[in-house]
Amino acid sequence: MKILTGNDLGSGDVVWWTGSGWSRHVEDAVDVADHGEAIASEEEGARRVNVPYVIDGTPTPEGPRPAHIKDRIRALGPTVRADLTLKPADPAAGSWVI
Amino acid sequence: MADAFRYRDDAVHEEPAVTLEAFLAQTDASAVRLESGDDARALIPALDRLQLVEIAFPTFRDGRGYSAASILREAGYAGELRAQGDVLVDQIPLMRRCGFDSFAPEAPVDDEVLARSLARYDDVYQTTVDAAVPVWKLRHG
Amino acid sequence: MYRYDQYDQAIVDARVDEFRDQVQRRLSGALSEDQFKPLRLMNGLYLQLHAYMLRVAVPYGTLDSRQMRMLGHIARKYDRGYGHFTTRQNIQYNWIKLEQAPDILAELATVEMHAIQTSGNCIRNISSDQFAGAAADEVTDPRPWAELIRQWSTFHPEFSYLPRKFKIAVIAADEDRAAMRLHDIGIQLVERDGAVGARVFVGGGMGRTPMIASEIAEFVPVDELLSYLEACLRVYNRHGRRDNIYKARIKILVNDLGADEYRRQVAEEHAAVKALGIDPPAAELERIAAMFAAPALDASAPTDLDRSDPDFALWLDGNVAAHKVAGHAIATISLKPVGGIPGDASADQIDLMADLAERYSHDELRVTHSQNIVLPHVRIADLHAIWTALHGAGLGEANLDLISDIIACPGLDYCSLANARSIPVAQKIAQRFGDLGRQRELGELKLKISGCINACGHHHAGHIGILGVDRKGVENYQLLLGGSGAEDVSLAKITGPGFDEDGIVDAVEKVTDVYLARREGAERFVDTYRRLGMEPFKEALYG
Numbered sequence: 189m190k191i192l193t194g195n196d197l198g199s200g201d202v203v204w205w206t207g208s209g210w211s212r213h214v215e216d217a218v219d220v221a222d223h224g225e226a227i228a229s230e231e232e233g234a235r236r237v238n239v240p241y242v243i244d245g246t247p248t249p250e251g252p253r254p255a256h257i258k259d260r261i262r263a264l265g266p267t268v269r270a271d272l273t274l275k276p277a278d279p280a281a282g283s284w285v286i
Numbered sequence: 287m288a289d290a291f292r293y294r295d296d297a298v299h300e301e302p303a304v305t306l307e308a309f310l311a312q313t314d315a316s317a318v319r320l321e322s323g324d325d326a327r328a329l330i331p332a333l334d335r336l337q338l339v340e341i342a343f344p345t346f347r348d349g350r351g352y353s354a355a356s357i358l359r360e361a362g363y364a365g366e367l368r369a370q371g372d373v374l375v376d377q378i379p380l381m382r383r384c385g386f387d388s389f390a391p392e393a394p395v396d397d398e399v400l401a402r403s404l405a406r407y408d409d410v411y412q413t414t415v416d417a418a419v420p421v422w423k424l425r426h427g
Numbered sequence: 428m429y430r431y432d433q434y435d436q437a438i439v440d441a442r443v444d445e446f447r448d449q450v451q452r453r454l455s456g457a458l459s460e461d462q463f464k465p466l467r468l469m470n471g472l473y474l475q476l477h478a479y480m481l482r483v484a485v486p487y488g489t490l491d492s493r494q495m496r497m498l499g500h501i502a503r504k505y506d507r508g509y510g511h512f513t514t515r516q517n518i519q520y521n522w523i524k525l526e527q528a529p530d531i532l533a534e535l536a537t538v539e540m541h542a543i544q545t546s547g548n549c550i551r552n553i554s555s556d557q558f559a560g561a562a563a564d565e566v567t568d569p570r571p572w573a574e575l576i577r578q579w580s581t582f583h584p585e586f587s588y589l590p591r592k593f594k595i596a597v598i599a600a601d602e603d604r605a606a607m608r609l610h611d612i613g614i615q616l617v618e619r620d621g622a623v624g625a626r627v628f629v630g631g632g633m634g635r636t637p638m639i640a641s642e643i644a645e646f647v648p649v650d651e652l653l654s655y656l657e658a659c660l661r662v663y664n665r666h667g668r669r670d671n672i673y674k675a676r677i678k679i680l681v682n683d684l685g686a687d688e689y690r691r692q693v694a695e696e697h698a699a700v701k702a703l704g705i706d707p708p709a710a711e712l713e714r715i716a717a718m719f720a721a722p723a724l725d726a727s728a729p730t731d732l733d734r735s736d737p738d739f740a741l742w743l744d745g746n747v748a749a750h751k752v753a754g755h756a757i758a759t760i761s762l763k764p765v766g767g768i769p770g771d772a773s774a775d776q777i778d779l780m781a782d783l784a785e786r787y788s789h790d791e792l793r794v795t796h797s798q799n800i801v802l803p804h805v806r807i808a809d810l811h812a813i814w815t816a817l818h819g820a821g822l823g824e825a826n827l828d829l830i831s832d833i834i835a836c837p838g839l840d841y842c843s844l845a846n847a848r849s850i851p852v853a854q855k856i857a858q859r860f861g862d863l864g865r866q867r868e869l870g871e872l873k874l875k876i877s878g879c880i881n882a883c884g885h886h887h888a889g890h891i892g893i894l895g896v897d898r899k900g901v902e903n904y905q906l907l908l909g910g911s912g913a914e915d916v917s918l919a920k921i922t923g924p925g926f927d928e929d930g931i932v933d934a935v936e937k938v939t940d941v942y943l944a945r946r947e948g949a950e951r952f953v954d955t956y957r958r959l960g961m962e963p964f965k966e967a968l969y970g
Contacts, residue, residue: 199478261848262477349590377587379584409441
């Protein structure tokens with residue numbers, strides 16, 4: 189699947205395209221198929237996202253899993269500070285990234 | 287291209303700016319355009335007949351024009367020194383300090399932003415070719 | 428230390444106003460990201476993996492307790508309770524919002540701090556020796572010179588759009604505690620006929636093509652130094668490559684031209700600019716130097732110490748260096764607790780260090796390029812009280828220059844440029860070698876880890892260096908041996924094929940075992956490597 193991601197302009201938060209807007213949670217990301225560039229362009233022009241880009245991902249029961257470890261780290265947070273991630277209490281979170 | 291503007295009182299120089307190679311070959315040319323890789327020092331022997339030097343900024347990241355302009359002013363060039371190309375409003379104050387007194391940006395420049403930018407800093411740390419007195423001189427007279 | 432006068436303050440305040448304007452124009456869309464990026468970089472603001480990252484300048488690594496407390500305040504108010512001290516003596520915050528960045532800069536400006544030129548293709552923070560003003564071996568305190576250069580380089584209009592970043596270091600001793608030879612310009616202050624001048628090296632750097640700087644000038648007197656630097660920079664600005672960002676540093680230019688030709692071009696340029704009034708009068712350096720006068724230190728202060736606490740004794744032996752004034756010492760606070768994140772400090776730890784500096788170190792601290800903190804002027808009699816406070820706050824690790832005193836970049840956990848994570852590797856290595864007795868047995872061992880070829884972890888300058896790479900989407904680690912950023916400067920060499928995360932920890936153990944088996948006399952790891960060459964280490968690693 190293809191996922192569209194970027195950063196929120198004002199806050200810098202990592203965001204994922206949900207089909208209608210931007211979520212901070214990768215579970216909400218949808219498959220953009222081959223529309224990613226077009227959506228990115230429109231959303232960036234309207235400043236609803238900053239430096240968006242399309243990545244590969246795999247659908248899983250927990251939600252889309254970005255193909256590259258860098259984007260999984262973006263999705264969750266630093267692997268060395270569980271307390272700073274989006275899922276500080278989730279023991280499985282670390283292995284999901286790696 | 288957006289409107290060009292200049293900080294000079296004299297009349298706009300009408301003669302088209304030729305390439306450096308052409309300028310050096312033509313003894314009657316008075317306007318030259320330097321590409322970012324051209325050597326500004328090549329103009330020094332001909333400064334007395336030069337009235338316009340246009341320096342290209344092919345991308346705003348290419349900072350060679352700042353040195354080219356400084357070199358010309360240091361050598362005594364008093365004619366029009368124009369920055370042309372990918373010139374952004376936030377760079378114009380720096381370019382003024384390097385001796386540019388004329389601008390031909392590709393994209394329009396916001397006048398209000400420009401006015402604020404030019405007026406923002408009362409003090410400068412270093413001597414350049416402009417008339418600003420560096421802070422160390424204010425400290426020690 | 429340097430104190431702003433009305434001009435310095437006005438300039439920093441104007442910069443805050445300028446950046447606030449630029450941010451507002453970015454948020455409104457008047458500036459595209461492409462146009463805004465160089466502007467925000469020139470204020471140290473990156474867009475990183477998780478958020479914006481702000482790099483605050485600590486000029487030549489020196490700050491006082493008031494400034495340190497502001498750094499702690501920013502960590503609490505605008506970030507997530509901690510900061511990261513860097514290999515260029517600065518501090519970074521990883522969770523910054525663009526909307527708040529101007530307010531942060533405004534708060535910094537109230538304590539004479541800023542984030543000016545901590546990134547971008549311009550002249551960066553001028554770094555220096557963390558023992559400046561306290562070490563007996565320096566010719567003079569290098570920091571007034573660093574301050575002079577800092578002012579000259581700040582908003583220099585000709586050099587704001589260089590081919591690439593530009594890093595300058597200034598030291599004043601033969602012992603190089605600031606990796607001076609690995610800078611774009613490195614300056615060693617030396618004495619000649621009773622005067623101090625600059626020995627100027629150009630063309631050092633790490634990254635994709637590491638190089639050691641060449642000596643370009645033997646002795647530049649202070650009244651010509653800035654015009655000489657102007658000439659060095661102008662030659663670079665005019666002729667440095669702009670076609671390939673991996674070939675754009677000045678080291679490539681100096682290497683391509685040859686040091687002799689580069690020197691000749693600089694001399695020619697210098698002759699042209701020398702008379703243009705670039706150099707301030709001697710009075711300006713004197714004005715600055717007066718602010719760096721040594722604090723009033725009582726040389727008759729007591730020197731006896733109670734070493735009965737073994738942990739305190741280990742810290743004394745490991746982290747405390749001699750001060751030029753009797754009765755005093757230089758204490759290094761390790762930010763490398765075994766298993767912790769190298770260079771990170773919590774807001775509470777930052778406040779504690781500020782308090783200790785104010786109380787015990789004449790209100791001064793230093794950041795080192797090894798990502799530790801120094802209290803430069805402490806009384807020997809106060810060392811136990813200092814250590815007790817540090818120990819209670821997780822800042823008492825006695826591992827200075829030992830294998831667990833690791834330099835590590837933030838790596839893929841934080842940095843969008845990275846190919847691999849560096850912090851977990853640092854943690855695992857530190858834990859493998861956690862026993863302090865074992866570390867002291869190994870002795871001085873500078874281990875440096877970079878998560879990508881940009882080499883922010885200085886791996887080329889490690890006695891043991893580790894470079895994280897991306898091998899078909901999987902993190903992989905290359906091992907390098909024999910580098911040094913000190914006066915015995917050398918570039919580390921790769922051992923062979925890389926390792927996975929567990930493999931690299933084993934590999935480090937294998938090469939240290941070779942060292943222990945083969946060392947002679949008082950050799951350090953790097954000395955044994957230099958004597959034996961790569962072969963025995965390669966043999967142990969790859970069989």
